[in-house]
Amino acid sequence: DSGVTQTPKHLITATGQRVTLRCSPRSGDLSVYWYQQSLDQGLQFLIQYYNGEERAKGNILERFSAQQFPDLHSELNLSSLELGDSALYFCASSVGGTSRGSDTQYFGPGTRLTVL
């Protein structure tokens, strides 16, 4: 158990809908990362937050948004869902800070999103 929790575990919804995925980082971690893992695209970095502020942006679609709250939990919002958004969505957390070299990311168990 990495200490990172994600809810829900599974989510089934229809095209055009909007969903919110939630992540609680490990105790003491200030950074949260979101990743998408699909069969045809592998693991894609979406976005990182550090202590409530956006720090890095990857291949995140404009239909997707995220935020990190004062209590450090994070939410990933996916809107106008398409069939191709079906994937595993992982959250990871790390202590944060400026040194990437000692900032191990701990991944949660993921949320499986199925868009029908």
Next chain:
Amino acid sequence: GESVGLHLPTLSVQEGDNSIINCAYSNSASDYFIWYKQESGKGPQFIIDIRSNMDKRQGQRVTVLLNKTVKHLSLQIAATQPGDSAVYFCAESPTGTYKYIFGTGTRLKVLA
């Protein structure tokens, strides 16, 4: 469990042998590299990392080698065990960023 990347390259190794998993990274400006292990139904798990000012780094039963000239990374697992069966990903992070670019992954199967 979950099936990640149905068409991943697969490496089959006899239990007790050493495994070598290779990764070609894309960005010559990357200066930080990580190997992750992902077991079926779970999230990726950190194994070992290396900075670009190093060629080699050793952990417990694992060694990462970095060849910047040809943009190649490898993970060596000594005395491979059944519990090592998983998908292994390399990831790179370009200098000055907190972005991470993941490789497609390699499935390691350990044969008894």
